[in-house]
Amino acid sequence: MMDQTIFALASGAGRCGVAVVRLSGPHALNVLQKLSQKDSFIPRYATRVHLIDPDDGEAIDDGLALYFPGPNSFTGEDVVEFQTHGGRAVVQALMDALSKIDGLRLAEPGEFTRRAFENDKMDLTAAEGLADLIHAETRAQAKQALRQMEGALGSLYNDWADRIVRILAHFEAVIDFPDEDLPEEVEAGVRAQVDVLTTEIQDHLKDGHRGELLRDGVRLAIVGPPNAGKSSLLNHLAKREVAIVSDIAGTTRDIIESHLDIGGYPVVVSDTAGIRHSEDVIEIEGIKRAQDRAQSSDLKVVMFDCGDYPDLDEKTLNLIDEDSLVVLNKIDTNNKPDISEIKGHTPIYISAKSKEGLTEFFAKLEEEVATRCMMTGAPALTRARHREALEECLQALERFAHIDLPELAAEDLRMATRSLGRITGRIDVEDVLDIVFSDFCIGK
Numbered sequence: 001m002m003d004q005t006i007f008a009l010a011s012g013a014g015r016c017g018v019a020v021v022r023l024s025g026p027h028a029l030n031v032l033q034k035l036s037q038k039d040s041f042i043p044r045y046a047t048r049v050h051l052i053d054p055d056d057g058e059a060i061d062d063g064l065a066l067y068f069p070g071p072n073s074f075t076g077e078d079v080v081e082f083q084t085h086g087g088r089a090v091v092q093a094l095m096d097a098l099s100k101i102d103g104l105r106l107a108e109p110g111e112f113t114r115r116a117f118e119n120d121k122m123d124l125t126a127a128e129g130l131a132d133l134i135h136a137e138t139r140a141q142a143k144q145a146l147r148q149m150e151g152a153l154g155s156l157y158n159d160w161a162d163r164i165v166r167i168l169a170h171f172e173a174v175i176d177f178p179d180e181d182l183p184e185e186v187e188a189g190v191r192a193q194v195d196v197l198t199t200e201i202q203d204h205l206k207d208g209h210r211g212e213l214l215r216d217g218v219r220l221a222i223v224g225p226p227n228a229g230k231s232s233l234l235n236h237l238a239k240r241e242v243a244i245v246s247d248i249a250g251t252t253r254d255i256i257e258s259h260l261d262i263g264g265y266p267v268v269v270s271d272t273a274g275i276r277h278s279e280d281v282i283e284i285e286g287i288k289r290a291q292d293r294a295q296s297s298d299l300k301v302v303m304f305d306c307g308d309y310p311d312l313d314e315k316t317l318n319l320i321d322e323d324s325l326v327v328l329n330k331i332d333t334n335n336k337p338d339i340s341e342i343k344g345h346t347p348i349y350i351s352a353k354s355k356e357g358l359t360e361f362f363a364k365l366e367e368e369v370a371t372r373c374m375m376t377g378a379p380a381l382t383r384a385r386h387r388e389a390l391e392e393c394l395q396a397l398e399r400f401a402h403i404d405l406p407e408l409a410a411e412d413l414r415m416a417t418r419s420l421g422r423i424t425g426r427i428d429v430e431d432v433l434d435i436v437f438s439d440f441c442i443g444k
Helices: 028-036 088-099 111-118 124-135 139-149 152-176 184-205 210-216 230-238 281-296 358-373 384-401 406-424 430-437
Strands: 005-009 016-024 047-052 059-068 079-086 104-106 218-223 256-262 265-271 299-305 324-329
Touching (some): 016 028, 016 088, 111 124, 124 406, 139 265, 184 384, 218 358, 230 265, 230 299, 265 358
Parallel strands (some): 005 104, 218 299
Antiparallel strands (some): 016 079, 059 079, 256 265
């Protein structure tokens, strides 16, 4: 496949001012020369070209072309980019002309980036960072993805892998040269270095899943008894009418989700059925789903009608935990109760109808979301496969610390190295390549 030249629309589909069509492979320059009827191009300089269809001589467009000779290109191969006018007819004419040239084919999803990986232009973590950057919907997501694409995560894991390899080399010296009277300090020093590495990886794993939450979105559930104002609050958060608001108890029966940007962080908000005793089979299922969503959420807003105080719903009270914001609604129509705390939480008083207190609630919610997603100095884990491989690496290092037989201990070091290599793609990657690159769109 690497000897084939691929092409694809690299810019967004649809009508636009400028469209970019990208080629990569050994025939890229030859195709550029055919379509432009020019022989020479200055690498990495934009050249104005009058493009024609080499099959029938019909004009395609008057645009720009750039030539990036390999290996100093995105894919590591010869790359050509056509920048044409973005009308559908122009783009289609160029794509049709390319499809008729021998040796060219339409790229598969993610194939440009896969070629960059296979030509050692990036590791798997950088490729995943690029995929995340393409799909980023909030500022914080884009910042994390850019950091990963630029190699922050890969550098950390490669450093750990290199350190383990050096440790393994020292340890195997003890095994392979038992008659050389190597100092006893060699093995002791090796084990001390493994202890340091083990601590670093343990600390990295204790991140509260910040990277994964930022990549996938914080799961926020709004729960409470019927008519507490849950749907109204969701509509205020979404700034549109997402959920039906009614005084009739049981209006919301299934979970309603909305994907929001709160303070630059992605949040998936779920409005749930009112929690109460019911004989209605459908409503009972909705209540069960509400309770399940509350248990599986990263953060929840537990909401009450302040007019119900002190007789607050017991089932809803039981959902309050350390990941909860307790909200008392409808202070516009009821006397505001003087409550210092509810199950260890200071309640937030609001009126979803008059909007009183919403500014304070939004600020507190943004603070809680930011706490769960905020990036620290060290790069964060962003995928479950990273976490799984690191846990396997950690288990191998922990086994090493308790094994006296040198040959078995050395094998644990090799297993630790292979686990790290699966993350970056340095070894044992075939089983994860298709998963990684299937997230890409055509032309990237």
